[in-house]
Amino acid sequence: MRALSPPFGTLSLIAKQRTWLVTAFVINNSLPEPLSTVVLEQLKTFNEPLLNKNLIDAEILRGLAIDGRCLQVGLVMPYPGQSQYRDLVMALTNHLAVIEGIDEVECEIGLNVAAVNSGNAKAHPKIRNVIAVGSGKGGVGKSTTAVNFALALAAEGARVGMLDADIYGPSIPTMLGCIDFKPTSQDGKTMEPAYVHNMAVMSMGFLATDDNASAWRGPMAAGAMEQLMNETNWPELDYLVIDMPPGTGDIQLTLSQKFPVSGAVIVTTPQEIATLDARKGITMFNKVNVPVLGIVENMSYHTCENCGSKEHPFGQGGGLATANRYNVPLLGELPLNVTVREHLDNGTPTVVAEPESAISNEYQTIARNVAASLILLSQPDDLSIEITNE
Numbered sequence: 001m002r003a004l005s006p007p008f009g010t011l012s013l014i015a016k017q018r019t020w021l022v023t024a025f026v027i028n029n030s031l032p033e034p035l036s037t038v039v040l041e042q043l044k045t046f047n048e049p050l051l052n053k054n055l056i057d058a059e060i061l062r063g064l065a066i067d068g069r070c071l072q073v074g075l076v077m078p079y080p081g082q083s084q085y086r087d088l089v090m091a092l093t094n095h096l097a098v099i100e101g102i103d104e105v106e107c108e109i110g111l112n113v114a115a116v117n118s119g120n121a122k123a124h125p126k127i128r129n130v131i132a133v134g135s136g137k138g139g140v141g142k143s144t145t146a147v148n149f150a151l152a153l154a155a156e157g158a159r160v161g162m163l164d165a166d167i168y169g170p171s172i173p174t175m176l177g178c179i180d181f182k183p184t185s186q187d188g189k190t191m192e193p194a195y196v197h198n199m200a201v202m203s204m205g206f207l208a209t210d211d212n213a214s215a216w217r218g219p220m221a222a223g224a225m226e227q228l229m230n231e232t233n234w235p236e237l238d239y240l241v242i243d244m245p246p247g248t249g250d251i252q253l254t255l256s257q258k259f260p261v262s263g264a265v266i267v268t269t270p271q272e273i274a275t276l277d278a279r280k281g282i283t284m285f286n287k288v289n290v291p292v293l294g295i296v297e298n299m300s301y302h303t304c305e306n307c308g309s310k311e312h313p314f315g316q317g318g319g320l321a322t323a324n325r326y327n328v329p330l331l332g333e334l335p336l337n338v339t340v341r342e343h344l345d346n347g348t349p350t351v352v353a354e355p356e357s358a359i360s361n362e363y364q365t366i367a368r369n370v371a372a373s374l375i376l377l378s379q380p381d382d383l384s385i386e387i388t389n390e
């Protein structure tokens, strides 16, 4: 992949939703005619797999140029997915290589994550998207999923932060191996987060001992979390992942309303009792108009080390049934695997410890699906493109 050299041409595309202007973007196109028309027509039949739109409608195509018989394509992705870039370029090359006069395709791919806010609270100036990870019930692996999910977003190329809002049992410092971190302040007003595994992290565990935090009542705990969110000197972030406290009480409700949450992910185990609680979680987020982006079923199965067969110690199908009932996607099914716990106990979650493993791949698939579904939420289906030559 090589950088495209400016200046490009002047073909501009204006995106319209129904009759009013939503956004405008420019494709720097220096292709001569009739090649330009042929390439654009061919690109209209190439869909980005998760957004299910062609590269022009999805506003991903940003540059076209030709160097001899080599077509240079500039793309800007709206969600992180760098593990898929190689496949994307191969597929795009095959799609475009049928065009007369093109023997080779070069791609430059950038990332510019779109910001989505459910509108409950004012957007944070440095945070584009806030994703809450919740569960109706404790102990289902919500923190485990939140931390690996956040690291998977980072592994896919995003700038990620994590806020441990599980005030009564902040486990993120242990899981990330930064239990001794003590926040300092550079400006006397805000606290610096910890920087661990390429991620900015803040947790009540850095400030309070278990003894005092566990005695806090709902409003006090919610107030403390709000302060932690607003008084951390976050860097520019594409995503802040919040590990919510388990349950669906006042503190969870208040956090969902006071934080500019873009969407929520619900973690459950397949067990009936856990899915009943997960439903309460979905209802709570629905009540405060936070879109539920999907369900992650944790501890779905265990693979027998001796015979390789799949066992289902917590039952089967609870996550899918809940997802179907609420018409939200089942984002993934994660195994019960001793290495997941061991990695966390050692402060290096699986996505960092074994980035190429099947479990890490599953977390990364979940991360890409969540990030893409946030964009789909913000983009109406009936977007139409008007092409003007200027």
Ligand SMILES: Nc1ncnc2c1ncn2[C@@H]1O[C@H](COP(=O)(O)OP(=O)(O)OP(=O)(O)O)[C@@H](O)[C@H]1O
Pocket (backbone or CB within 6 Å): 135, 137, 138, 139, 140, 141, 142, 143, 144, 145, 166, 169, 171, 245, 246, 298, 299, 334, 335, 336, 337, 338, 339, 340, 341, 342, 344
């Ligand atoms: N897929 C998994 N395989 C093996 N162990 C897991 C898995 N998911 C979670 N665990 C282990 O289960 C325990 C509970 O996980 P975790 O702390 O993430 O749950 P939780 O839902 O956040 O709990 P709480 O909300 O009560 O804090 C931890 O010891 C964790 O290492």
